[in-house]
Amino acid sequence: MKIKGDFVTNSSSTSFIIGQLNEGALKVSVTIEVDLSRYITEELHTMKDLDTFMEDWGWNNNDERYLKMRQIIHNKGKVFILTVGDEDYDDPIEPMLCRNGLEGINLPDNFVVIQADGGY
Numbered sequence: 001m002k003i004k005g006d007f008v009t010n011s012s013s014t015s016f017i018i019g020q021l022n023e024g025a026l027k028v029s030v031t032i033e034v035d036l037s038r039y040i041t042e043e044l045h046t047m048k049d050l051d052t053f054m055e056d057w058g059w060n061n062n063d064e065r066y067l068k069m070r071q072i073i074h075n076k077g078k079v080f081i082l083t084v085g086d087e088d089y090d091d092p093i094e095p096m097l098c099r100n101g102l103e104g105i106n107l108p109d110n111f112v113v114i115q116a117d118g119g120y
Helices: 047-057 064-074 093-100
Strands: 040-044 079-082
Touching: 040 047, 047 064, 064 079
Parallel strands: none
Antiparallel strands: 040 079
């Protein structure tokens, strides 16, 4: 571990010094690549898979989510159920996804968002 008496810099933390030339928000855009497949808890490939999923969750077959999922499966696509929580301290992305959902995340063009809300 490196230790300096006037500025923090070691393997687990660091300090930054920045200056602000005029008033304004201190916001930055950070872009990272995340493999969402690590959060997949279920894959639906067939109508039977979809109907079982709907029954397990007590969702109605007239639900908009069902209609979108049915269309994807009908077109030979797959539906992925992703589950995230806010207590994985080894993965800072998972709590962020839990709180914010997929808001502000650019998915590839071959994906359709069916439900992506965050929050509690």
